Amino acid sequence: MERFDAIVVGAGPAGSSAALTLARKGFSTLLVERGRSPGVKGMFGGRIYSWALHDLLPDWAKDCPVERFVVRENLAFLTEDASLAISYDSPKLGQGRASSFTALRAKFDAWLAKKAQEAGAMLVTGIRVDDLWREDGRVRGVLVAPKDRVGADLVVIAEGATSILTRAAGLKRDLEPREVSVGVKETIELPVETIQERFGLGEKEGAAFVFAGQASLGLRGGGFLYTNQSSISLGLVVSSEDLSRKKIEIQEVQNRFRLHPAVQRWIRGGKVVEYSAHLVPELGAGMMPRLWGEGVLVAGDAAGFLINNGYTFRGVDLAIASGVAAAEAAEAARAAGGMSAANLAGYEKFLRARNVLTDLERFRRAPLYMKNERLFDVYPRLLMEIAERLYTVDGSGKPRLADIILEEATSADVPKLKMLLDLLQGARSM
C-alpha cells in the first residue's frame, strides 16, 4: 500500500497552500484533486485579496496569473430601474500586501498547485476521494471506490463547500437551507480595449462592484461584478432559503439582474462563455465544523472560512491562510509526537496568528445582520426615493435635504426605532 506523511484532499487554494507548506516542512505529501486539472471544478466570485499569498510566496506577483489589480471599488444600490452608487478610487488599492486582484480559477489554482509540486508535493488529478479511511477512532488515510486506499498519518480536508468528507468524518453536521446561499456566476467575454475604455481602467487595472437591493429581487443576497483581462465575472449570491420560500429560480434572478440598466451598461455586447453555480456557506464562524480530529484537519471553504460582510466577499485569502496554518499545526504535532487530536489542537492558535479566526469572529454578526430582509428591500428603495427627490428639479418647489430624508423615512413601512436599531447593528457587525 502507498503511504504518505500527509494527504491533502482538494487542490484549491486551501489544499495547494497546505500541500506546499507541508512539503516545505519535509512531509511526504500527496495532493489529490477530483478535477482533470486544478481549478476546473473550482468556483468563486472572482477576486482574491493578496495578503495571504504574500506570506506564502513573497515572489507571487512574478508569475501569478493575475487578471487585473482592483483599483476601484463600487457599491451600488438598485431598485427596479434606478441605482445609487458609491465609488472609491485609489491607486493604493492595487499595491503591496493590501492589494486585491481578479483571477480565473482554472489558471490560478493550476499555478498554485504547480508551486506545491515544485516544493515537493505529489499532485494526482482526476481522482475523487470517496471517504476517509478510519480505524480505531482515527483517520488513517483516504478511500477511493471501489477498493483503493492510501495511508497517511494526517489527512487535510480541503474539499470545498460541499464538505462531504468533513460530514462523513463527523466533524460537521448536514447543512440547513438557512445556512447556505447559492452562488451563480457568468463569465462574459469582451475585448480588452472595450473593458479598459468602458470602465476607465489602465492596462492591469481592474474594478470591483457589489450590488445590493433589487440586484437579488429583494431576496437576501447581492450581486458582484469583477473585471478580468478580457472578460467580466458577473454573479449573485442569494439565500437558498428565500429562493425556495418564494419559489423563484436562481436563473430568473440572474436574468433580471443582468438586464438591470446599472448592470447592462457594463456587459453590453459581451458573450457569455461560462456559467457556474456553487453553494456558499453563509453563517461564518457560527457554522464552523470541528476543525481537527484524530489524524485530520479541515481547511478552506470546507471549514466555513468565508466572510461576507456586505461590502467585501472573502474566501480565497482565508483558504490560503488556513492551508498554511494546517501545515504549521502538523509540524507542531509532529514535534509533539504524532497527529493525535490533542497535538493538532494547536491549529486554532495558528489560525488566530494568521487572523483567520479573528476576522471570522469579528464579522460573526455580519451574516446574521445580512439576513435582515429590510436591508435588501426597504432601505435601498428609501435611499433611491431620497436620491430621486434630491436630484429632481421640475419647478414644483424643493424642500431642504433634512426634510426630504425625514419625510421619506417616515413614509417607509418600518418604525423609526427599528430603523435606528438596524443602523446601529449594521455599524457594529461590519
Added chain:
Amino acid sequence: MSVLVSGMRPMRIIVCIKQVPKAQELQVDPVTQTLKRVGVPSEINPPDANALEIALTLKDRHAAEVVVLSMGPTSFDESLERAIAMGADRSVLLTDRILGGSDTVPTAYALSETIQKIGGYDLILTGEETTDASTGHVGPGIAGHLALPQITYVSEVQIVDGTVRARRTAEDGTEWWQTKMPSLCTVNFGCNKPRSPTLTGKIRVKRGGVIAHWSCADVGIDPKKVGLFNSPTIVAKVDTIRLPPRAGRMFSGDARESVRALLDALIRDRVIVP
C-alpha cells in the same frame, strides 16, 4: 487463491496495446490521405483496453503479473502510464526511429521478438484490431512468430487448472475453446468496461520507473526486417465516402398536430410499432 504455472512463480500476462487518435476526433489529412496523429487527443486503442481489462480481471482472481507492451514513439508513454494507473504492473515501449512506417508484418515480428526478450509469459492478450487501421493482423502474427496456440475474437478468459478457457464470438454464436499455456487471445471490442485509473495506480506512475524504453538493438531486432521499406502493404488510394442526401421531411405548425403527424408517418413506415 493463486494458480501457479511453470513452477513457483505467478502467471505472467503480456498485453499488447497501441495508442490511437481518439475515435471521436479522427481527422484525415486532406493532402496525404492518412490519419492525423500529431496534435490530436489520443487513447488506448479501445479493443486493447478491453484486453487489458481481461488481464486485470485475471490478476484480481489469480496471482498474476500484468506487463503492458507497445511499439511506437515516446508519446505512447501517455497510454502506458494510463495502463499502469489502471493496475498493470509494468510496461515496455519498443521505440526506435528505424521502426517508423512499419506495417503489420514488421510490427508482429518486432513485438514477438520483444515478447521473447520479456520472457516467462503464460498468456498474451491483444485487441481484435485497432480502430485506426482495422487489420486484425498483429495478434495472429505474434502467435505465428512465437508458434503459440491462439484463440481470436474472445470476450471472456478463464484460467482453469493451468489451461486457458476462452469464449469466442463466432458468426453464428459463441464457442468455448480451451488451450494450454502459453497461448495468445485477441479480444473483442466492447466486451467489457475497462476500469478507471486508481489513486494507487496514479501514484505509482508519479513515482516513476514503470516504463522501460527499449530500442531495436536492446531487443536484438534485425533492422532489415522492419520499417517502411520492409512493409509489403501499399496504400494505393483513399476515398472519402459521400453520404447520399437524406429524404428529410419537416413537420411544423401546431406542436400537438405535428407530433401526431410524425408518429403516424413513423408507424406507417414501420419505424416504430404502436
